[in-house]
Amino acid sequence: MSDSKSTELMEKIVSLCKRRGFIYPSSEIYGGINGFWDYGPLGAELKRNVKDLWWRSMVHYRDDVVGLEATIIMHPMIWKASGHLDTFSDPMSTCRQCKKLVRSDQALEMVEDAEWFQRLQQFYTATAQSLPIAVTVEALEKLEQSVRKKAPNLALVRAREAVSARLVESASSDGAEWSNETQFLRSVSTENPGNGYAHFPCPHCGGELTEPRPFNLMFKSHYGPVESEDNVCYLRPETAQAIFVQFKNVFETSRQKMPFGIAQVGKAFRNEVTPRNFTFRSREFEQMELEFFIKPDEAVAALAGKLATAADGAWQGVPQADWGWEVWHKYWVEQRVRFYENIGLAREDFVEYWQKPDELAHYARATVDILFRFPFGVQELEGIAARGDFDLTQHQKFSGKSTEVFDEELRAAWTKLDDATRQSIKARYESTVRESLVKRGFLESDAAIQATEFSTAYIEKLAKGYYVPHVIEPSAGVDRLILALLCKAYHEVVSTDEKGKSETRVVLKFHPRVAPIKVGVFPLLKNKPELVAKAHAVRDLLRPHMTVFYDESGAIGRRYARQDEAGTPFGVTIDFETLGEKPELLDTVTLRHRDDGRQERVAIADLLPRLLPLIR
Numbered sequence: 176m177s178d179s180k181s182t183e184l185m186e187k188i189v190s191l192c193k194r195r196g197f198i199y200p201s202s203e204i205y206g207g208i209n210g211f212w213d214y215g216p217l218g219a220e221l222k223r224n225v226k227d228l229w230w231r232s233m234v235h236y237r238d239d240v241v242g243l244e245a246t247i248i249m250h251p252m253i254w255k256a257s258g259h260l261d262t263f264s265d266p267m268s269t270c271r272q273c274k275k276l277v278r279s280d281q282a283l284e285m286v287e288d289a290e291w292f293q294r295l296q297q298f299y300t301a302t303a304q305s306l307p308i309a310v311t312v313e314a315l316e317k318l319e320q321s322v323r324k325k326a327p328n329l330a331l332v333r334a335r336e337a338v339s340a341r342l343v344e345s346a347s348s349d350g351a352e353w354s355n356e357t358q359f360l361r362s363v364s365t366e367n368p369g370n371g372y373a374h375f376p377c378p379h380c381g382g383e384l385t386e387p388r389p390f391n392l393m394f395k396s397h398y399g400p401v402e403s404e405d406n407v408c409y410l411r412p413e414t415a416q417a418i419f420v421q422f423k424n425v426f427e428t429s430r431q432k433m434p435f436g437i438a439q440v441g442k443a444f445r446n447e448v449t450p451r452n453f454t455f456r457s458r459e460f461e462q463m464e465l466e467f468f469i470k471p472d473e474a475v476a477a478l479a480g481k482l483a484t485a486a487d488g489a490w491q492g493v494p495q496a497d498w499g500w501e502v503w504h505k506y507w508v509e510q511r512v513r514f515y516e517n518i519g520l521a522r523e524d525f526v527e528y529w530q531k532p533d534e535l536a537h538y539a540r541a542t543v544d545i546l547f548r549f550p551f552g553v554q555e556l557e558g559i560a561a562r563g564d565f566d567l568t569q570h571q572k573f574s575g576k577s578t579e580v581f582d583e584e585l586r587a588a589w590t591k592l593d594d595a596t597r598q599s600i601k602a603r604y605e606s607t608v609r610e611s612l613v614k615r616g617f618l619e620s621d622a623a624i625q626a627t628e629f630s631t632a633y634i635e636k637l638a639k640g641y642y643v644p645h646v647i648e649p650s651a652g653v654d655r656l657i658l659a660l661l662c663k664a665y666h667e668v669v670s671t672d673e674k675g676k677s678e679t680r681v682v683l684k685f686h687p688r689v690a691p692i693k694v695g696v697f698p699l700l701k702n703k704p705e706l707v708a709k710a711h712a713v714r715d716l717l718r719p720h721m722t723v724f725y726d727e728s729g730a731i732g733r734r735y736a737r738q739d740e741a742g743t744p745f746g747v748t749i750d751f752e753t754l755g756e757k758p759e760l761l762d763t764v765t766l767r768h769r770d771d772g773r774q775e776r777v778a779i780a781d782l783l784p785r786l787l788p789l790i791r
């Protein structure tokens with residue numbers, strides 16, 4: 176639940192984003208469209224910087240990752256194979272009174288943010304302690320009046336007499352309906368507490384929500400002029416599947432060897448039931464995803480003679496030939512956190528949440544959610560999953576095309592293994608398969624038979640040098656990262672002038688690498704042609720290397736403040752000294768630093784060497 180301070184902070188950030196041209200509601204002049212956002216001039220630069228930095232660190236600075244740019248609409252069978260058609264859904268309820276749709280698993284969280292709930296909460300806190308004395312029909316009537324406007328369909332409002340009689344009765348007998356705040360909330364929300372599904376009220380009106388039913392999040396469309404079942408297609412809900420289906424093409428054309436990765440940045444679409452928290456949960460958003468394909472542990476053990484595990488702590492260093500999936504997974508978690516540190520977020524801003532075994536998808540071996548401390552709560556920024564060979568195997572099954580790779584070194588290494596090593600590699604695999612089948616609901620005995628069959632076939636292939644690669648998937652949302660950067664950068668600075676009047680200014684302290692504009696260039700006065708000409712020359716010197724904002728209007732203090740609010744880390748002022756008023760300062764400028772207001776004199780010739788290392 177977000178408290179009023181964080182709600183106020185979010186409101187300020189949303190309003191700043193609109194006022195300064197970072198983010199606008201999509202289609203605003205038509206009343207907007209829920210869950211869709213547009214990035215304005217500053218937002219577009221910020222987003223571009225973030226995507227470029229991700230691409231640089233994931234693709235350009237590595238020998239073992241290449242890029243892909245695939246289509247948004249792909250063959251519909253892909254979504255059958257990936258499981259999205261059957262299982263990519265959220266639980267949804269409809270309010271029986273106001274007819275609004277609510278994601279059932281978020282109903283409580285949304286209710287907690289509603290003003291009327293806070294009244295119920297205060298009443299509960301003040302009353303529950305002194306049960307049964309304090310609860311009277313009159314007290315409940317007062318409560319009903321205080322929430323009536325905002326929650327007109329709450330059972331306490333719709334059927335006050337019946338509900339309050341029941342609550343008073345419960346208070347003086349078993350007290351069950353007062354046993355905790357959640358129970359109390361449910362009790363004031365329904366006329367029939369004993370009736371089946373115990374739901375939370377509708378966050379919008381307090382009404383009654385239907386039982387949850389699965390709602391598939393994929394946007395559906397048709398390709399070609401005829402709308403029929405034969406040409407149904409979907410807007411991709413994630414960029415990852417395109418990487419899996421193009422895996423073989425990329426592998427065969429990029430001269431990469433296992434292990435290697437394929438990266439993609441692009442749009443994804445999810446018809447979220449309740450988009451919320453500004454851009455955090457949108458219906459159209461962008462993802463930055465890497466599928467890093469690795470050799471299965473059995474192949475690594477055969478090739479390297481041993482298998483390094485996460486316990487060795489190896490993941491902090493450079494990749495090694497004996498790394499198994501666990502080490503690769505931890506390595507990528509660490510790489511991703513380092514990326515965030517590199518663009519101005521701190522390790523303390525995150526919580527690494529390792530999903531518990533019962534939370535993992537059946538194919539996932541481990542998943543870490545990197546959660547960021549947003550003002551509205553600690554929420555997912557990126558997920559890093561070890562997905563085994565699930566995706567490539569599924570596409571192999573559904574397409575009938577092989578997704579296996581052939582590794583000549585593995586074939587040669589296998590021939591040199593002694594029998595005991597071969598047997599121990601097989602036994603290890605067999606036990607992993609058996610455990611996974613049991614986890615999926617197979618009987619122990621059936622799982623054992625199947626595991627033996629699978630492992631025999633698998634080891635036979637491995638011995639010939641063939642396997643389906645496994646994958647580690649760091650999957651980040653661009654829009655959530657932009658929001659995290661905005662929240663982290665937002666600072667209010669109070670300054671007091673000579674007359675004692677204080678003013679609060681906003682400074683966005685973006686890391687220079689992500690800042691939309693890197694430098695503001697200001698001639699001290701706009702009516703002095705020599706100053707203006709020099710300022711133009713400085714602007715033109717810097718422009719090929721960084722984003723520059725040239726501003727000659729208004730007092731210099733106001734110009735600095737405008738750039739502080741846009742998050743521009745550096746300001747360059749051209750004054751009379753630049754023109755040689757003091758000969759020793761000829762061709763020098765004032766370089767101002769946004770975060771501490773520090774100013775220093777720098778030769779124009781030194782500007783690029785000073786600034787470039789800070790922004791790259």
Ligand code: ATP
Pocket residue numbers: 413445447454455456457458460461462555556557558650651652653654655
């Ligand atoms: P959540 O549980 O928050 O819905 P998820 O676990 O379904 O997220 P993934 O499928 O792992 O998300 O997607 C990877 C990343 O894509 C997320 O970590 C997030 O940054 C981003 N993302 C997912 N859904 C949305 C959305 N509706 N709006 C904005 N970004 C999103």
